Amino acid sequence: MLISDPQAHYDFLFYSIPKRKRFAKWAKEEKHDFEQIIVYIMEKFCYNRKTAIHSFLHTKSLDGTTMVTVVVCG
16 A cells, blocks of 8 residues: 555544554663673683773773674684
């Protein structure tokens, strides 16, 4: 079914979805425990605690995202 009229499409969606269902809550970033992240880095990359902390602190980029370095343990 293709609706060519934009107003008809808007009206269909507006009147078919109840008011309480139109907007969902915003997804929020999960808070991670610093200790769990360090333990994960230690296990995944075979790092000692000092190296894991150093690599975690220096992989954060300026915009807040985490850069991933792929190293296989073993």
